[in-house]
Amino acid sequence: MAQEARIDVELTAKQDEGKPPAEASATLAGALEPSVWFASPARATRTEDRKPRIWELRSARPYRREVATGSAAVYLANGRKSLERPFIFADGFNYGPSDLPGLWEHFNAPYKKGKPGFLDQLLAAGIDVVLVGFEQRHTYIQANAGVVISAIQQAIIEKQGDTPLIVGGVSMGGMITRYALAEMEHQGMDHQTETYISWDTPHNGAWIPLVLQQMAYFFESFPTGNPDAPKQADLIRSPAAQQLLWAWVENAKYSGPVATTSELRKQFLAELEQYGQFPVRPRKLGVANGTGTGTGRDLPPGETVFDWRLPLVAAATARFQPNAGERQPIGEMKALGQVRRGNTSHVPALDGAPGGSLASFGMIADALRAEIPQEYRSGCFVPAVSAVALDFDPVTWNVNPYEDIESLPAEKSMLDEFKCDTKNTEHSQVTETLADWAVERIVG
Template identity: 30%
Template sequence: MKYYCLLFCSFVSLSAISQSYFQKKPTSTPIVHRSVVTPIVATIGYQGYDETQAYFGEGEYEIFLDLVDGTLDKPIIVLDGFDPGDSRDITGLYNSLNFDGQNLADIVRNEGFDIVVLNAPAYTTDGKAIDGGADYIQRNAMVLIALIDLLNDQKVGDEELVILGPSMGGLIARYALSYMEQNSLDAETRLYISFDSPHRGANIPISLQYLINYLAQETGDPDAQAIVDNVLNSPAAKEMLYDHLLGHLQAGSDYLQDPSKLLPIGAPDFRDAFQAELDALGFPQNVRNVTMVNGSGQGTTTGMAGMQVVDTTLDLGGGATANVLLHFTPEAGMTNNVTDFRSFFFGIPVDTFLADAQAFGFTDGVDSSPGGTSNISNALGDGSGNPVIADFIAALDQDAFSFIPVISALAIENEDDWYAAPDIGGTHTSPFVNSYIPQTNESHVMVTAASAQFALNEIRQLLGIEERDTLNRYALAQNPIGELLQLQVPDEGRGTVTLRVFAITGQQLFIKTFTNPSGTIRLDLPLASGSYLLKITDAAGSETLRFLVNN
């Protein structure tokens, strides 16, 4: 029977899967005033969980100077995300910021900001071949640290950096900034924007993982095995995936499921270790941390838990056929079959592969949760001209799946239900001081006009509110101030007036309420030198003033 299985599998070329991607491919548009792509090497090595020595990570970057004075003085770093095989180069990363005929990078360059794109290519170091776009998040973070140091040395003036981390790039940025703080390294960074990043894990349907792995192991096809090795079993995937096929295998088998391991589990020795390391680092404390999310803030699902994904018979030619049945992981506390693959040769059964899944009692399976979506067709490279894969994709009942659950993108650690609408200001808190969350699920790291405006407000340091309303009711007697803040109150009565002082990172530092104040309010504020916000609330509304402390 093994002979027939190999004959059957010879008709299935999975080379299309080598083009796997998990975010929409950007439309290529011209980029003005480019420079050169420059290599960069980390100065801090990193030893991975399965490595016997530390290796120094490598990357490549390009600086896109602003279109105002052409001087590197306001750098914004844009990072690469999960990109096995480096299919998304620097041009693709820049164009990934396109929206509605515009580009976020173009907009800020026209306002005097400089864009620096950091790509993670494939490279060889000290005899080891490394695929940067799927390598350890920690090693890529060390490359980012090297770039941060370089830009802070080369920039003109004292403007602090902004870092935008899409997808895995958000984890790289978080790790790098927190690492620098904990090791007394000055990042000179004021703003960190996490963009649909998996702070509590990412998801690729376990049913699809089982199917690809089974076909790879049973055929011995080098292209299929390459996608298992280089995508699913890459260090980054094993660090990020909430549920990974390696956690479910029988001892001694590379594809058979252990029936006692049906609950979601990460890759052994990778997933839990990475999450514990990330949690221990926490978030940078001297940076304003904000997030852009692509999943629904209203609890809208991506399909339904346990739903049928595909049920089809594939004609492989030469008398070979295959019946393929896939499901999403089930409802809370339930067990279902997620992968059912049966092969035939002229109607004679050749082989059968089955795999089940169970959901925890406190949440439905993650596949259909609210979240930034990817597609099964994307994971299969859209078929890439392979008629069998194209037929499989055409038969899909459900293409989209939750790739980055909302709860993960918001880094809410005390919420176990993937389907809960985010309660940011309540019991289940997010560490981010500001967030953009759409009402409906969007494609992973898709920029929209609304999310672009959120990012622009943050980059411009508007913090989502106007710094002063049109009435100009209140005014600072002097700015910068020393330790004494003097606020001039309008002549008309204001009733109760509440003053709040915020750090530029969003933390509230001071609050005080006054009843019917007049003339000038004087506050002793023993603050360190720097930039702060004063929010004034009275019966007529609120306005916010920026002030500087110069001690």
Template identity: 35%
Template sequence: MSAPVVDVWGPVAPEARSSFPSAPEPHDEWVLGGGTAWVYYSPLNRRQLIRPVILSDGFSSGSSNPDQLWHGLEENGDYRFISELHATGRDVIILGYADRTASITDNAETAIECIRRALAERVGRSKLAVGGFSMGGLITRYALAKMEQDPSLPDHETSLYLSYDTPHQGAWFPIAIQAFTHFATDNWGDTPGIGPVLRQFSGLLNSPAAKQMARWHIEKADATPEQTSERVAFLEALEEVGGWPRSPRKIGVANGVATGTGNGIKADATAVRCDGDTLHDTWLKTQAKGEQVVARLQRSGGEPVSVRTNGLPEIDGAPGGLFTVPSPAGDTGSFGLAGLLMGLLGNTVDPDVITTSCFIPSISAVAAGDISDPKALYQPISPDGSPLDAFVCAGRNEGHTTMTEELGAWIVNEIAANG
């Protein structure tokens, strides 16, 4: 049994991981110190690297999967992003990593190597466009900023930086689900079949990259939600290189709306509940303001564990990219994934489940506010409220990193207009 994982194109259920059709053979493949770059030349450029666009993978378990990345860019929405870039004469370099859970700053070294390779392979003097999807936007943001600040590194010769639903101000993964995952791992992590699933998922939540991205994190079920020392150190490292690259034009998009309208999920609602062979009256709630019991966890025959939070915003229902999990049985989400794990542990899950939640708030994706501010989460986003030179938010709250014509075409037009 394979573990459910959170991927740059949205989480992927175990049975869906092998279902991606093979990507076309790249025209070139660069083996880098911490990953691989797959190069697809525009048909207009006769297999020469003339106008490079580097697109970085984001957070997930294990190494980058080129078939999945191609699927996400070309076939996971209503817009064929690579084909449209090729039509403008842009050569696409898809950047993947050997370990997508590694520190953002570590994978940024691989991004820097990729940028240097692109400059060395480039024919002519066209500037680069560099960016990424989800955490890939943070990796390339840091990489470009470091190249500007470190005198030992060359000019990145990049005229455009782009991010696609990137957690610039942090990501949200419900504390109730983090607590349940760690609780289940502590109790059944050695159980054949389900044990490896639980250990991998708990390990994913506690990985260096997850700790750097999550605005609130707990390592154990009874821990207090907070920013980790790893996140604080990353934010300090980002600040040390100037926060943002200064010379490129900076653009970004969000898979959530800019109007302040939430996704309809109510605060303090029971999202998922189960009872059965291994768990008794166990339930998880959506996040509310003030002091709250956000989860009740009880092993059958054991003592109940209450998971408490205090001072967090009503963020599950906030506008932003949604945590979605595609599967043959139909899309689910963050709380739906918890329900899946409860069922695998031999319990009956109440059918009335709130399946998903906000994953990347809109104000995080366009760096327009503090996601810990309850008012900022639900206020309209001002065009001048972001350090990005331009940004677009989706017309509806949709799945995290969903490729749509609304967002994809805007980016392609920005790249084309930027030389």
């Protein structure tokens, strides 16, 4: 039986000598970047010649008394005047509302000279593209699944002919659509979906280093200006983060298990199990931005990533996640007499694992204005073993994150078919390997 992954935090507090507290507080406030940590920046957009129709969407049912809303941008296939063969594709994990023009630009950016973008290829092949976004990307997965259900139902109403739907999403959007289709089947609702596809979706959980989660909580307690502005840990404490992340901590002082900390994740996993994990009717496809060979990144477990000092005021040290072991140090943070030192036990070295990457260390180093080696800015966010939905326990993680996926029999995955990238690329990146494979299977 796998031993329980946990974190233990040493707390100390004493009044620093040196600068007066008020002056030190002002110095610290000026040194911190006032922003929501781990949120991906808005994608730069240009004016798009093709103007989509917009569906305003509202979930037909509440989740935890929340009725989620969103919208969809509908791009009809080339030369078409009505919806006939919809590909419904949902946005993923981030803070605040979706940026549908940015989502279009990201997935339609040319990935090979002389070749149209991924979405343009679909439109040229007669596939209608319906991009679904959410008013709050960071809310409950189940709440936003209600928005996707509304989009599916609207597509069924408008669709001409009997061609079935294609439904999927990027990152958490793949989890939202997975849940929506499974819920519809559980409720006896006809989703008319023949194909489901996920793009670097963390089916068994995503990873944000525990030491960086701690830092977000720790440093947000020191005001940086507008008290009404979003705080550093607003995304990491959000319902979506709790449900998405395999390991999560609730504050900078927390000691205990990290895979079962959040009741929201336990409830979400229980509901997926109740719904049969995946929808039954569709063919289930997935792509992973990580390699399938077990080759990860050269990020040495336990190595210091950055070591930031604001003399007499604050300090922060972050290490790459050590590989398992007992009470392995992951870093520390100090400010105005408060000190937090973190150690983990039985947590795998996920930063260097094969998978779609996120510049999580770089984001936090930038927020602290700390120096960091360029090669240390990004680590694994969605392990490949999660993106291809290998059949393992999403709580105990009884899997080798460096598994040679390509050597495994097909039945080891809960997907019918999947494709890994040829190298570890940025989370959600559209590469030639993944896009060509996806186009071939979507177009049929």
